[in-house]
Amino acid sequence: MDPHITIVTLGVEDVDRAIEFYRDGLGLPMQDRNGEEIAFFELEGAMLALYPWGLLAEDATVPPEGSGFRGVTVAHNVADDDAVDAVLAEAEAAGGELVKPGQETDWGGYSGYFADPDGHLWEVAWNPFL
Numbered sequence: 001m002d003p004h005i006t007i008v009t010l011g012v013e014d015v016d017r018a019i020e021f022y023r024d025g026l027g028l029p030m031q032d033r034n035g036e037e038i039a040f041f042e043l044e045g046a047m048l049a050l051y052p053w054g055l056l057a058e059d060a061t062v063p064p065e066g067s068g069f070r071g072v073t074v075a076h077n078v079a080d081d082d083a084v085d086a087v088l089a090e091a092e093a094a095g096g097e098l099v100k101p102g103q104e105t106d107w108g109g110y111s112g113y114f115a116d117p118d119g120h121l122w123e124v125a126w127n128p129f130l
Contacts, residue, residue: 007040008074009049011056011064012118015039018050021117025094053118073113073121080126081110087124088112096122 012018041048057064091114102112111125
């Protein structure tokens with residue numbers, strides 16, 4: 001397998017609400033809206049896609065029921081600890097939930113978490129080793 005990720009697709013309950021959060025709230029550049037069902041955002045080196053929760057589950061042939069921790073987080077690395085706090089505040093102002101405020105980590109960096117309106121966890125981190 002070629003070791004790179006091209007698209008991260010998030011299952012969402014309401015695509016329009018998710019677009020408002022990511023495009024209007026966080027300022028991600030929306031590349032395309034392929035019909036009413038899916039939206040794509042251009043990231044550095046990858047794409048973020050938003051797709052209806054039930055349709056994504058159907059595509060993967062798994063049941064759509066379930067909540068709580070899904071065993072996956074998406075990480076966004078920034079230049080310093082102040083930027084961590086700024087992105088967390090931006091996400092909260094856009095309608096996300098602050099899950100874990102920015103704080104020093106046991107590995108020597110600084111990070112915190114927010115959840116988007118569908119509960120997807122995003123870590124915002126400053127890693128002094130990158």
